[in-house]
Amino acid sequence: xxxxxxxxxxxxxxxxxxxxxxxxxxxxxxxxxxxxxxxxxxxxxxxxxxxxxxxxxxxxxxxxxxxxxxxxxxxxxxxxxxxxxxxxxxxxxxxxxxxxxxxxxxxxxxxxxxxxxxxxxxxxxxxxxxxxxxxxxxxxxxxxxxxxxxxxxxxxxxxxxxxxxxxxxxxxxxxxxxxxxxxxxxxxxxxxxxxxxxxxxxxxxxxxxxxxxxxxxxxxxxxxxxxxxxxxxxxxxxxxxxxxxxxxxxxxxxxxxxxxxxxxxxxxxxxxxxxxxxxxxxxxxxxxxxxxxxxxxxxxxxxxxxxxxxxxxxxxxxxxxxxxxxxxxxxxxxxxxxxxxxxxxxxxxxxxxxxxxxxxxxxxxxxxxxxxxxxxxxxxxxxxxxxxxxxxxxxxxxxxxxxxxxxxxxxxxxxxxxxxxxxxxxxxxxxxxxxxxxxxxxxxxxxxxxxxxxxxxxxxxxxxxxxxxxxxxxxxxxxxxxxxxxxxxxxxxxxxxxxxxxxxxxxxxxxxxxxxxxxxxxxxxxxxxx
Numbered sequence: 001x002x003x004x005x006x007x008x009x010x011x012x013x014x015x016x017x018x019x020x021x022x023x024x025x026x027x028x029x030x031x032x033x034x035x036x037x038x039x040x041x042x043x044x045x046x047x048x049x050x051x052x053x054x055x056x057x058x059x060x061x062x063x064x065x066x067x068x069x070x071x072x073x074x075x076x077x078x079x080x081x082x083x084x085x086x087x088x089x090x091x092x093x094x095x096x097x098x099x100x101x102x103x104x105x106x107x108x109x110x111x112x113x114x115x116x117x118x119x120x121x122x123x124x125x126x127x128x129x130x131x132x133x134x135x136x137x138x139x140x141x142x143x144x145x146x147x148x149x150x151x152x153x154x155x156x157x158x159x160x161x162x163x164x165x166x167x168x169x170x171x172x173x174x175x176x177x178x179x180x181x182x183x184x185x186x187x188x189x190x191x192x193x194x195x196x197x198x199x200x201x202x203x204x205x206x207x208x209x210x211x212x213x214x215x216x217x218x219x220x221x222x223x224x225x226x227x228x229x230x231x232x233x234x235x236x237x238x239x240x241x242x243x244x245x246x247x248x249x250x251x252x253x254x255x256x257x258x259x260x261x262x263x264x265x266x267x268x269x270x271x272x273x274x275x276x277x278x279x280x281x282x283x284x285x286x287x288x289x290x291x292x293x294x295x296x297x298x299x300x301x302x303x304x305x306x307x308x309x310x311x312x313x314x315x316x317x318x319x320x321x322x323x324x325x326x327x328x329x330x331x332x333x334x335x336x337x338x339x340x341x342x343x344x345x346x347x348x349x350x351x352x353x354x355x356x357x358x359x360x361x362x363x364x365x366x367x368x369x370x371x372x373x374x375x376x377x378x379x380x381x382x383x384x385x386x387x388x389x390x391x392x393x394x395x396x397x398x399x400x401x402x403x404x405x406x407x408x409x410x411x412x413x414x415x416x417x418x419x420x421x422x423x424x425x426x427x428x429x430x431x432x433x434x435x436x437x438x439x440x441x442x443x444x445x446x447x448x449x450x451x452x453x454x455x456x457x458x459x460x461x462x463x464x465x466x467x468x469x470x471x472x473x474x475x476x477x478x479x480x481x482x483x484x485x486x487x488x489x490x491x492x493x494x495x496x497x498x499x500x501x502x503x504x505x506x507x508x509x510x511x512x513x514x515x516x517x518x519x520x521x522x523x524x525x526x527x528x529x530x
Contacts, residue, residue, distance in 0.1 A: 002045050002310040003318050004248060005270060005284035009378035010501025011037060012211075012283035013073040013126075013192065014267035016257045019083075023257065024050065024110060025267060026076035026085065027285060030500050032338040033345070035060045035071040036087060038110060043316035044265065044287060049335050053085060053114040057343035059105060063368045065341060066093045067407035068499040072100070072125045073192055073253070079131035083107045085114065086139075088125040093497075096146040096159075100125040121174065123164055126207075130195035130225075138225060139168040140193040143180065160184070163193045163206065165226055181227040184208055185218050185235050192253040195225070201295055204229055205237070205266075207253035211283065212495040214241045215252030216304070217268055219297060237297055238268050238288060239304045248286060249273050250495070251306040256290075256297070259313045264290040264297065270306055271489065272380070274462050278488040280377055282501025321379065323526040328356040336375040336525075337505065341368065349373055355389060355519040360398055360510025364429075365408040374405060374505020377460070381528035384504045385457040391508070391518035392451070393418040399427065400508035400518030402456040404465060406487045406500065409433060413507065414456055414467040414478050416518075422448040426469060428479040433492035444479030453521070458504065460484055461528075 007014070011027040018024075023041045035054030039047040054060040054071065062070045074087040085105050092099040102125070103117035120127060124144035131137055145161035164178040182204055184190030192207030201221045209215045216239035220229035238254065240246045254268035270286040271279035289300040289310050301307050326334045331351045339348055348371040350357050361369040384402070391400045393416065401415030413429040426447040431440045450471055457468040457475060463485040467478035487502045489495040504525070508518040 001318070002287055002289075002312045004286040004306065004308050004310065005272070006044070006047055006287050007039055007285035008281060009284060009376035010282040011039075011285045012269040012499065013253050014255065014269060014285040015073075015075045015194070016255050016267045017076050017078050018257050018259070019078045021260060024076055025285060026074040028073055028499070029071045029338070030068055031062055031065050031070040031341050032500070033060070033062065033341055033343065034338070035062075036074045036085065038076065040110065043312065043314050045312050045316040046319050050110050051112065052338075053105065053107065053112055054087070055343075058116045059114070060089065061343050062089070062341040065089075065091060066367060067409070068497065069093045070341070073127075075128040075194065077129055077131060079137075081108065083110055084129050084131075086120070086127045086129045088127060090125060096148075098125060098144050098146075100144065102127040102141060104129065118170075120168065123178065126192045128194050129168070132225065133197065137168050138195065139166050139174065140164065140195065142191045142193070143178075160189050160191060163190065163204070179226055182206065182220060182229050185231060187214065187216060187218065187236070190218070194255045196256040198292075199295055203256070203297065205254070205256065208236075209239070209241060209252065210496055211250065211499060213244070213250055213277070215239065215250045215269075216241055217252050217254055217266070221295070232296055234298075234304065236304050237290075238266065238299065238306055240270075240306060243305055246305055247272065247308055248306045250279070250283060251286065261313070263313050264292065266290050266297070268306060273490075274380065274485070276463070276485065278463070278485040278490040279495070280380070280484065280488045280502040282489050283499070321527045323524065325522065325524040327522050328352075328520065329354055333373070337373050338375075339373050340370050352519070355521050356506065356523075358400065358506060358508035358518045358520070360400065360508040360514070360516045360518065363509050363511055364403070364405075364411060364413060364507060367408070370507075371509065372403070372405065372505060372507045374403070374503035374507075375525060377404075377502040377504055379527040381461050383457060383459050383524075383526045383528075385455065385522075385524040386506055387453055387455050387521040388416060389453045389519050389521045391416050391516075393424065393516065395512065396420070396427075397512050398510045398514075398516045401506075402458060402467070403505060403507045404458060404460070404484065404487050405503045405505065405507075406491065406498065410486050410491050410498075412465060412467070412482050412487070414458070414469065415507070416449070416454055419446050422446055424449055424451060426454075426478055428467065430482060432483070433486050443482065447478070
């Protein structure tokens, strides 16, 4: 059986393709670097990270990009012996403008190297590339209407001004004028287009209803690629918008794939909200088995509700979650970790052979250079630990420690720093949300500590989180129990302005500009029960 989500923890906007017996899914990474996650599977049940292709400055530089800007909705395809990856780099998020620039990169292998980007257009976001069977390539993208009187309000589809289609070739670029081929259903907020061809029909799937609890996959079809497109008899192929207690919520935005023997599946994003409707793992990737009836696609279990357990194409067994302990004794950052925005990680960290050395840069609120190395939260309950082996701050403007982090306005941080009164000490810092003013708080008194290494830990249990520390002997609580629900899509301004997910990791800042270093020896992430 396939168990959803198949890619747990902040893996939204899944674009899937098959090459031979191998399946690949590309997902959005927003402001996290390197850009785009690609996972690989041979059975649709077990998935492994295959790489992050946008990994150098010529491809991607997100310094200055806002929270939840950056890489939106990639589209991965394979044709003529090449992988094709189309993506958006969003430079502005709030307000009427989006400033979204779309590019394509290619590679002969999923492992790379991937080419320098070719610019496509800046009409809007969620680009897609369709390879027709006559050899022509077609570019699809959402057109964004900045002069609309409604940006995601009423009428719902006003700023989301339909799906554009335009021919594109590597030699000549975009050919002719773009044509609007689809304006969406009455649900509105139409985005995320993908084309699929079968039995002489062109099938257009789009995401609708926004990224929150009204999200859906909508389908339409046409005999010609440029329309007109008729809506699916049920309008929505996948959605949980009318089932508020369903375990998989916010289902939408995905793509069709066929197995070698002709079975059909459809990816989608989804979330697993906790009571009170908050989603610390953000939007994750799910997969549903489908059937064709009268040349229309339907879920195999009838109705549009995404299932947690889905029949797979073979007899593979899901591998259980494992405790993961990293000892930083190599020269390459372990694959589960990422950092924020910059293509120059050497200014943020290095591997010494025995430790991960962070170089204190700007604050935890920076949109430019922030020395944060972190991994996704993938489970509702887990424990993370690290050892800060070396950090000697001279001032309270230098700090290093363990953080649970969503964005610059939604985090908790337990850090070693310095107080004029206490000397070297532990500071607990929290930011309870990015609305209305995102002021940081200090939930506990500073705790003086000795020189030398410090062990730091955090336990997450749904909406509750507790930091711990020790230098010798038993673990001791660091401050009070904290509210983990703010570190979620719905925290702060909510799911329509927060598109990533919770991370946990190691951080250092030095706002004196001196670049004080902090060295971490190990990092453990252990889901409950492992």
